[in-house]
Amino acid sequence: MIEIRRTKSAELLAPLRAAVDSLQPVKELSALIENILSDVPTSQYAGCSAKIGYLLRDSKVPMYYPIAVTCLKNVVHKFQGQERLPVVSNLSYLSWKLKHFDDARLYGNEATILREEQAMRRGFTKRLVVFSLYGSDPAYCETLIINAQCMQEIYPGWTMRVYHDHTVPHHLIPRLTALGVECINVANINAGHFPGTFWRFLALEDDCDAVIFRDADSIINPREQRLVNIWLESDKPFHVMRDWYSHSDLILAGMWGVRHGLLAAIRIWMEKYVSQGNLHPTHADQYFLAEYVWPRIKPYMLHHSSVLDVFEAQWPEDLPRHYIVEGLNHCLGSWQLIERKPNTDKPYKIRILDENNHELCDYSFPAGKTFELPKSYHEAIESGRWRLEVTEQHLVSVSLPGGGQSMATVNVNRHKSA
Structure with a gap:
């Protein structure tokens, strides 16, 4: 990763900004840039040179564009991966403005590919x-x-x-x-x-x-x-x-x-x-x-x-x-269900218990209603590995405190399987 220390860089580039704002001649500006870069540590050189290129590009002063291109081309090889994007993107723009169309196409191609990689990494993943x-x-x-x-x-x-x-x-x-x-x-x-x-x-x-x-x-x-x-x-x-x-x-x-x-x-x-x-x-x-x-x-x-x-x-x-x-043909979208008919004419509730006697699920049904279970559940029950309990549900009349009647459901565990 290219090292760019913002505070130090801002201090170094302050004189350059002033020179650009006052439209210093190209020769004096080039000498100033050379002087600035001579004081930059090696670890920060590429980053500082790139920032100079960006500054000159953003100045919108065409006479500074060749200097900007030089600053960027001198260090573009130091940048890898997505760090190259701002460098090659600016080089594409500057080359176009200078009518260096082969370079503009070369750097534009790379910038487009890098942006696509960036977009896909941020894209949909779920x-x-x-x-x-x-x-x-x-x-x-x-x-x-x-x-x-x-x-x-x-x-x-x-x-x-x-x-x-x-x-x-x-x-x-x-x-x-x-x-x-x-x-x-x-x-x-x-x-x-x-x-x-x-x-x-x-x-x-x-x-x-x-x-x-x-x-x-x-x-x-x-x-x-x-x-x-x-x-x-x-x-x-x-x-x-x-x-x-x-x-x-x-x-x-x-x-x-x-x-x-x-x-x-x-x-x-x-x-x-x-x-x-x-x-x-x-x-x-x-x-x-x-x-x-x-x-x-x-x-x-x-x-x-x-x-x-x-x-x-x-x-x-x-x-x-x-x-x-x-x-049997098992086409996509088909189901694997087995119908079971409980031996009761009353409303009922089923419980399925696994081999450790833990309850897996329970369901209630009205009188006369059959139900279907997945084929694998049916096989586990038939093999004795799981157990299916059927509990009849009876409605009875109960007396309320202070008088009056209400209906309540009473479970009668008469059937152990269905």
């Missing part, structure tokens, strides 16, 4: 895998836990983020937070009026290098990781994936991504779309993406499609187009 969550269905809540546990393997260095509301189970947010997940309550960002599936799109308001959107009931995996890495290595700012014959929506809401902080106006488009009313009960997010996002990104996207050959679709030759596990 990468997000984003989900929406609302309600207390274990098919979504517990699959999110699995996704959080997979992050380090599938997306190392990325951050998982979940947009949620007050309807999620009491135990879920602390569990996600403990796994390093960013949890954002939509009430805190004025987003509760949007449909829940839209919330995740608000991650585009952040300055991020990459944001990918996923569904809470599907598990991130190496298959999608491969496609995302190919996208990141490309020059395309948008990514769209489809992996089955039914994936005919223009953008599947849980299978796309954006780079470089683009689409930051997403909230404005969401407001316009939602204000129209008559939203589809299950696919409004994908209809919104088709109307507001697809026309903007189509020319600039990398499109991966395993079976539908449209929109310049690509697919890696060494990645199977059908991912078969135990006879």
